[in-house]
Each structure stands twice: as structure tokens, then as C-alpha cells.
Amino acid sequence: DTGVSQDPRHKITKRGQNVTFRCDPISEHNRLYWYRQTLGQGPEFLTYFQNEAQLEKSRLLSDRFSAERPKGSFSTLEIQRTEQGDSAMYLCASSDPGPRNNEQFFGPGTRLTVL
Amino acid sequence: AQKVTQAQTEISVVEKEDVTLDCVYETRDTTYYLFWYKQPPSGELVFLIRRNSFDEQNEISGRYSWNFQKSTSSFNFTITASQVVDSAVYFCALSGTGANSKLTFGKGITLSVRP
Numbered sequence: 001d002t003g004v005s006q007d008p009r010h011k012i013t014k015r016g017q018n019v020t021f022r023c024d025p026i027s028e029h030n031r032l033y034w035y036r037q038t039l040g041q042g043p044e045f046l047t048y049f050q051n052e053a054q055l056e057k058s059r060l061l062s063d064r065f066s067a068e069r070p071k072g073s074f075s076t077l078e079i080q081r082t083e084q085g086d087s088a089m090y091l092c093a094s095s096d097p098g099p100r101n102n103e104q105f106f107g108p109g110t111r112l113t114v115l
Numbered sequence: 116a117q118k119v120t121q122a123q124t125e126i127s128v129v130e131k132e133d134v135t136l137d138c139v140y141e142t143r144d145t146t147y148y149l150f151w152y153k154q155p156p157s158g159e160l161v162f163l164i165r166r167n168s169f170d171e172q173n174e175i176s177g178r179y180s181w182n183f184q185k186s187t188s189s190f191n192f193t194i195t196a197s198q199v200v201d202s203a204v205y206f207c208a209l210s211g212t213g214a215n216s217k218l219t220f221g222k223g224i225t226l227s228v229r230p
Contacts, residue, residue, distance in 0.1 A: 031216065033217065033218075035218075040222070040223075041222055041223075042119075042206050042208075042220030042221055042222050042223050043160070043206075043218070043220050044220070045217040045218065045219070048216070048217060050214075055214055056214070056217065089158065091160065093160075093218075095216070100165070102148055102165070102210050102212070102216045103150075103162060103165050104162070104218060105162060106152075106159060106160035106161075106162075107159070108157075108158065108159045109158055109159070111158075
């Protein structure tokens with residue numbers, strides 16, 4: 001049982017550029033979550049999917065952010081026109097559909113630096 | 116709205132000391148879950164425990180123990196005989212049930228265990 005994987009692990013970009021991150025959940029986990037963590041803070045919820053349906057989006061998720069999970073497996077998070085305030089660690093987590101369905105297992109994260 | 120408060124920001128102990136990490140939460144839900152995660156210097160969040168709001172039994176796992184008290188809305192975590200490998204940031208988190216499964220994290224406690 002491989003864990004949650006995220007790609008890339010690090011991304012450096014210039015302000016105004018678009019970036020896309022990928023998350024592969026644990027196999028057969030039907031829920032997938034995105035969080036953002038800035039330095040010295042706990043992770044903050046961005047959005048989550050159950051299978052391919054996006055069920056909740058945080059107000060943190062401005063219209064520059066979009067997430068997809070087209071086939072209910074991997075997910076992508078795109079940030080358009082990046083700003084310096086977008087610099088953070090972007091974490092993905094997944095949980096399974098069984099009785100322990102809210103135990104979320106996290107990937108290693110994608111660290112974004114916007115110059 | 117849900118809220119998690121970890122009033123301690125940094126704790127430093129000498130190896131073999133016991134240490135307790137405090138967590139206080141707020142929620143209007145009658146059913147909810149509480150969690151502790153560990154984030155070592157490598158950055159990946161590691162799941163430690165989940166506790167259901169109906170189960171106030173304390174739990175012990177090796178050197179780790181958790182004290183859940185609904186009356187004071189607290190879910191404290193004790194490490195007995197701390198070791199250098201316990202050095203990490205520890206997060207307490209709260210979620211609802213069903214579709215309200217997103218995690219609300221506290222700001223984390225940085226634990227340093229000195230040899």
C-alpha cells in the first residue's frame with residue numbers, strides 16, 4: 001500500500017506565472033483533500049473531493065485557484081497568475097470509504113516559492 | 116465554526132522527561148473527531164490518533180497517551196520518557212462527520228527534545 005504522492009516536491013516560479021500540482025491518493029481512497037500550510041501555521045483546508053465530485057471549497061480558494069479530479073483518482077491543483085502570497089506548502093490527503101473514513105493520510109507536500 | 120487552540124508554541128525538554136501538549140477545541144457539532152498529527156523536520160504529516168467524541172476513554176500507545184475531557188473541551192497528548200526522535204511539530208485537529216470531514220488544525224507546538 002503506497003502512500004499519498006505529490007508532484008513536484010518543490011516549485012519555484014515568478015509572479016504572474018501559472019503552476020499546476022498533482023496528487024495521487026492511496027489506492028481506493030475515495031476522498032481527496034487539499035490543504036495549504038504557511039510557515040509557523042497549521043494546515044488550512046482548501047477543498048475536497050469525493051470520487052470526482054468537488055464537495056466543498058474554502059473561501060481561501062480564490063478564483064485563481066482551481067482543482068480537478070476528473071476520474072476520481074489523481075487530482076490537480078492549478079494556481080493562475082501566482083502572487084507572492086501564494087508561497088506555501090500545498091498538502092494533499094486522502095481517506096478511505098470505510099468506517100475510518102475521516103482518518104486522513106497526507107502526502108509529502110509541494111513547496112511553492114513565488115519570486 | 117470549529118476552532119482548535121494550542122496555546123503552547125514551543126516546548127523544550129531534556130531526553131527522558133515527560134511532556135504534555137495541550138489542545139482545546141470548540142465546535143457546535145454533537146458528533147466530531149479529534150486528531151493528533153506529528154510533523155517531523157522532513158515535513159510530512161504523520162497521523163497519530165483519532166478519537167470519537169463519544170469515546171472519552173483515555174488511550175495509551177507505547178510512550179504516547181491521550182487524555183480526552185469533553186467537560187473542558189480538551190484533548191491533551193503526553194509523551195512519556197521523551198526521546199530526541201520525538202522532536203517535531205505536533206498538531207491537534209478537529210473534524211465533523213459525513214460531508215463535514217475537513218480538518219481544522221491548531222497552530223502546532225514545536226517540541227525540542229535535547230540529549
